[in-house]
Amino acid sequence: MSCLGYCRNLIEATALCLKASAEICDCMPDPIRDALLIFNPTAGRARDIGPAAVERARKVLARQGIDSELAPTDGPGSGSELARRAVRERRQMVIVCGGDGTLNEVVNGLAGSAIPLALLPAGTANVFAKELGLPWNIERAASLIAGSRLRRIGLGHVSAAGLDEVGRYFLSLAGAGPDGAMVRAVDQKLKDRIGIMAYWLEGFRQLGVYRFPRFRVKLENESSEATLIIAGRTKHYGGPLQITTRADIYGNDFELLLCTADRRWKYFCYIPLLLAGGLRHARAIRFLRATKIRCEPIDAEPVWVQVDGEPAGRLPADFRIASDALTLAVPETSPQKSAV
The missing domain is CATH 2.60.200.40 (Tumour Suppressor Smad4)
Known part of the structure; x- marks a missing residue:
């Protein structure tokens, strides 16, 4: 085999290895241990979701080895700022407990970063939660996070x-x-x-x-x-x-x-x-x-x-x-x- 042919085969093999590696990482992420849980205290009023339910969800996460710091929003735009804080602190994950509005704010703080986003649906319409097939019970939704797969998507x-x-x-x-x-x-x-x-x-x-x-x-x-x-x-x-x-x-x-x-x-x-x-x-x-x-x-x-x-x-x-x-x-x- 010529030197040129050998180099071409080496490049192709390397590319296939990189592709396989990316697929493995996508399907088998490292265990998440540190998360910021952004919670909208005003979300879920029509569904009687309050701080007690959020604490129960945190206990579910803890049993799976995920230590979550609770970060309540305090007004319009604060979800985005809390998400940016998570990026600065290099958190392993951001979990949103709220509705589509809170989720949108957090997405605007995370866009372009590598930090994974998970959702505990606690809002009015929960459109994206429906798309993912998430249970509306936030404790049940919390129990699914540790076994989730990570996927890069467009916005x-x-x-x-x-x-x-x-x-x-x-x-x-x-x-x-x-x-x-x-x-x-x-x-x-x-x-x-x-x-x-x-x-x-x-x-x-x-x-x-x-x-x-x-x-x-x-x-x-x-x-x-x-x-x-x-x-x-x-x-x-x-x-x-x-x-x-x-x-x-x-x-x-x-x-x-x-x-x-x-x-x-x-x-x-x-x-x-x-x-x-x-x-x-x-x-x-x-x-x-x-x-x-x-x-x-x-x-x-x-x-x-x-x-x-x-x-x-x-x-x-x-x-x-x-x-x-x-x-x-x-x-x-x-x-x-x-x-x-």
Whole structure:
């Protein structure tokens, strides 16, 4: 064999070894011993989840050898700062006990780092917890963390008017149009009291008052008008609803829903289709895939943006995929396990 052929074979063998090593590390992480448990004390009120339940979850973690320091949030944005603290302190894991809003804050503090993220669902909608198939009992969810597999995933990112120049990352989904208006207007006290029903009530109210301003959606190879866009990284949307059912949190794109309807009665007609999972057959609705989206207002009325069920400014906005941005702890029982 020539020297050149020998070197080529050596390079190929090395590459295969590196690939196998990465796969092994992905499936068999070192035991986690030190974690920061970020807890939102105001989350879970509608489900009667309080400090006592969190302490029981910590005991479950301790029995698995995971020492967790409790770090309660104390207001908007504190979840991100606590996550950044975990990065500075080189913690082995960050565990979030809260809802999708708290989870989103923590993701924005961890994005780009190598620290794994695990979840104890304690919020209202728990969209991402549903995607992972996590039990809503936080003690049961805690019992799955030590045996989880670690997986690098991409995140969604939005830059929008009204946000700072850094923009915002998101795990599950983003939207602009009536759902952005609903998220912006939902009553927080009512949400704390009745949970996800607060979104349903505000959603029906918006259908009565929303004016459906149009905006332009610019994709890589086309441009169109819409009154609603959903950019999904997860199949689940909220409650029992699934919209972007072909989205994949391990993929590097969004599944998009674009709606061009501008009449109130048409949106009311979509409700039974949504409940029955039949939106793909509706007129004036399209599903497609994209990695970058630019949305610009056409009408004078503002079009509001939401990410992971939290307000995120208004149009114009740019949505994109941030590849290889987060390490996620995926339980062995997760329906997403097959993708690992």
